[in-house]
Amino acid sequence: MAHIGTRDSLRILNEKTFGLYLDGGDLGEILLPRREMPEKWTLGEFVDVFLYNDSEDRPVATLKMPKVMPGRFARLKCVAVTGVGAFLDWGLPKDLLVPFREQKVRMEVGKNYIVHVHVDEQTARIIASTRLTRHIDQEPHDFRTGQAVDLMAYAKTDLGYKMIINDTHSGLIFANDVFQPLHPGEMLKGYIADVRPDGKVDLTLHAPGRAKIDDLEGQILAELKARGGFWAIGDHTSAAEINEELGVSKRAFKQATGALFRKQVIRIEERGLRLLEETDWSPSEG
Known part of the structure; x- marks a missing residue:
C-alpha cells in the first residue's frame, strides 16, 4: 500500500498529457510528472517512487530521493x-x-x-x-556500553555537546572528550560510553573497551621508559595536548593511568607520572 513520505513500488496504469499515472491504492491514481518519467517504461510494470504532496496537497510521485526521509x-x-x-x-x-x-x-x-x-x-x-x-524519543532505549552508533551534533552546553543517537534518542559527549569544534548538524560515528541509572546516555567518539586501555597502558609505559622514568603529563594537561601526544581522550588517558597506578607500575605526582623502579610489567599481565 502506498503512503505519503515513503518509497514505494507502484504499478503504471496509463499515460496522459502530464505524465504517468500510478496505482496508489487508497490514495487513488498518483501522477509521476512527465519531467520525472523514466526513459523506458511499460504499462503494467512497477516503478520505485517517493511520494509527497504537491502545492495543492495532492499526492505526487518522484523518482528522486529527498535529502532526508521522514522520521529523521x-x-x-x-x-x-x-x-x-x-x-x-x-x-x-x-x-x-x-x-x-x-x-x-x-x-x-x-x-x-x-x-x-x-x-x-x-x-x-x-x-x-x-x-x-x-521529536527526540523519551521512551526507554536498549543502548549498551560499547555499542557503535550514528550521531548528529545539535546543541552545545557547558558540559559538552548534545547529540542525536540513531535518529531517535539523545546523549552527551563531554567537552574533554572532544578535540575539535563540532558544528550543528555534523554527522559522526560514535560509541555508547555509559548508560546511567536514570537512562541518560554518555557518548564517546573513541571505541571503548579493555583492549584499547591495555594498548594505551603499553604506550604510556613505553613513553615513560623512553623519557627516563618521568613524564610531565597528568590531570593538569589539557585534553588537546593529551590527544596530540597519545591520540586519545583525556578520559581514556585517566583510565589507563589509573589502571597503571593500581598495578603499582607508576606513581601519579603533581607534576606528572613516574615509573616505579624494578618493574617487570607488560599489558598482558593481571
Whole structure:
C-alpha cells in the first residue's frame, strides 16, 4: 500500500498529457510528472517512487530521493519565507515547509537549520520542525556500553555537546572528550560510553573497551621508559595536548593511568607520572 513520505513500488496504469499515472491504492491514481518519467517504461510494470504532496496537497510521485526521509533529522537550508512559514531545500521540486508553529525561532533565508522531518498528523503533509525535543524519543532505549552508533551534533552546553543517537534518542559527549569544534548538524560515528541509572546516555567518539586501555597502558609505559622514568603529563594537561601526544581522550588517558597506578607500575605526582623502579610489567599481565 502506498503512503505519503515513503518509497514505494507502484504499478503504471496509463499515460496522459502530464505524465504517468500510478496505482496508489487508497490514495487513488498518483501522477509521476512527465519531467520525472523514466526513459523506458511499460504499462503494467512497477516503478520505485517517493511520494509527497504537491502545492495543492495532492499526492505526487518522484523518482528522486529527498535529502532526508521522514522520521529523521537533518541540517537543511532555508530558501524562502512566506505567509505560511519557511521553506527548506530538501532536494525535491517542491520545497519542504516549516510552519510557523514548528519554528523555535523565526527562520531566515540563506541560513541552515537542524530539523526533524515527519508526516504531520493534522494535515497528512510532510513538514519539518526545529522544535527538536518534541521529536527526540523519551521512551526507554536498549543502548549498551560499547555499542557503535550514528550521531548528529545539535546543541552545545557547558558540559559538552548534545547529540542525536540513531535518529531517535539523545546523549552527551563531554567537552574533554572532544578535540575539535563540532558544528550543528555534523554527522559522526560514535560509541555508547555509559548508560546511567536514570537512562541518560554518555557518548564517546573513541571505541571503548579493555583492549584499547591495555594498548594505551603499553604506550604510556613505553613513553615513560623512553623519557627516563618521568613524564610531565597528568590531570593538569589539557585534553588537546593529551590527544596530540597519545591520540586519545583525556578520559581514556585517566583510565589507563589509573589502571597503571593500581598495578603499582607508576606513581601519579603533581607534576606528572613516574615509573616505579624494578618493574617487570607488560599489558598482558593481571
